[in-house]
Amino acid sequence: MQQQLANILAEATAAAPAIAARPDFEAFKARVAGPNGTLTAAMKSMAAVPKADKPAAGKLLNQTKGELEKLFAATLARVEQNEIAARLGPPIDPSLPSPDDEAGSLHPLTQVREEVCGVFRKLGFTVADGPEIETEWFCFDALNTPASHPARDMQDTLFFPAATRCPDAPKHASEAYLLRSHTSSVQIRTMLKQPPPVRIVAPGRCFRRDTADATHSANFHQIEGLWADKNVTLRDLKSILDFFVREMFGSSAQIRLRPSFFPFTEPSFEMDLKSPNLGRLSDRWLEIMGCGLVNPKVFENVGIDPAQWTGLAFGVGLERIAMLLHGIDDIRHFYANDLRFLRQFASAV
Ligand code: PHE
Numbered sequence: 001m002q003q004q005l006a007n008i009l010a011e012a013t014a015a016a017p018a019i020a021a022r023p024d025f026e027a028f029k030a031r032v033a034g035p036n037g038t039l040t041a042a043m044k045s046m047a048a049v050p051k052a053d054k055p056a057a058g059k060l061l062n063q064t065k066g067e068l069e070k071l072f073a074a075t076l077a078r079v080e081q082n083e084i085a086a087r088l089g090p091p092i093d094p095s096l097p098s099p100d101d102e103a104g105s106l107h108p109l110t111q112v113r114e115e116v117c118g119v120f121r122k123l124g125f126t127v128a129d130g131p132e133i134e135t136e137w138f139c140f141d142a143l144n145t146p147a148s149h150p151a152r153d154m155q156d157t158l159f160f161p162a163a164t165r166c167p168d169a170p171k172h173a174s175e176a177y178l179l180r181s182h183t184s185s186v187q188i189r190t191m192l193k194q195p196p197p198v199r200i201v202a203p204g205r206c207f208r209r210d211t212a213d214a215t216h217s218a219n220f221h222q223i224e225g226l227w228a229d230k231n232v233t234l235r236d237l238k239s240i241l242d243f244f245v246r247e248m249f250g251s252s253a254q255i256r257l258r259p260s261f262f263p264f265t266e267p268s269f270e271m272d273l274k275s276p277n278l279g280r281l282s283d284r285w286l287e288i289m290g291c292g293l294v295n296p297k298v299f300e301n302v303g304i305d306p307a308q309w310t311g312l313a314f315g316v317g318l319e320r321i322a323m324l325l326h327g328i329d330d331i332r333h334f335y336a337n338d339l340r341f342l343r344q345f346a347s348a349v
Pocket of ligand 1: 181182183184225262265289290291292313314315316
């Protein structure tokens with residue numbers, strides 16, 4: 001028995017270094033520990049060991065098993081390293097100069113995002129952030145959007161399966177995780193972290209169950225704005241938005257606020273833009289963002305006293321702004337990574 005076990009261990013130890021791929025590893029392990037393996041045979045032969053020798057033989061068997069398990073684990077770790085290395089391909093040195101003569105450039109959406117944030121920075125806004133995977137509470141309930149609201153319908157919002165767990169975002173009771181359908185959830189996250197006065201813009205990726213066409217994409221970007229302070233009025237909203245469109249679209253750009261409805265603002269508006277610099281779209285009012293004064297219910301939901309604090313909020317589609325600014329007629333150009341499209345924006349950096 002002793003000799004048998006020593007041989008098994010010696011053979012396995014000698015064979016292990018040559019094993020590089022997973023099928024070889026599986027075969028190697030089966031030769032030892034599989035149903036017809038050498039170790040399995042040794043275990044079976046325990047029955048024939050005289051009773052007096054059994055404790056010593058059993059101890060030795062367990063020791064050998066332990067050694068072999070260590071050997072398997074180390075061999076498998078090496079095989080996995082090989083697999084990762086094969087997937088990564090030959091090593092590259094990212095510090096080497098690019099083989100292209102041209103320097104890279106920022107994506108047009110990144111450029112427009114920075115431009116928009118820059119305009120709001122001039123007005124004292126800072127940039128805030130929030131997760132793309134949200135819970136129903138942050139995306140809807142806290143924003144005063146009741147369970148029956150159509151925005152919560154499966155048609156519009158991309159929900160995760162009920163069993164999904166996301167340890168970074170604790171859930172309230174039985175709510176589901178979803179891909180945020182707007183950046184308004186960052187209003188909630190910001191106000192929970194920091195009491196007013198708050199003045200933030202939050203650019204970010206949003207998701208809806210839209211079929212892609214020239215003006216829709218299931219993945220798009222918004223920039224959210226929130227200003228919560230004492231005595232914030234509609235006049236503040238109008239003047240901020242006036243400033244924004246003039247900075248972005250030129251000093252002769254005009255805005256108009258049309259009454260609308262959002263559960264998290266009251267009153268709510270759609271903001272339309274008209275600018276003589278927009279080519280064939282110059283003669284029209286173009287709807288570009290939703291906005292309004294923060295609904296007192298939203299303040300209550302985040303523990304802020306609505307008798308003391310007021311606020312304004314707005315949400316604008318980044319693609320929409322970029323398309324108008326650059327005369328782009330199909331939203332899908334932004335995501336196609338076609339260099340002929342992207343290179344047209346290289347000089348702007
Ligand atoms: N979240 C709204 C949307 O996605 C836009 C909005 C933001 C409206 C803030 C009002 C205030 O359509």
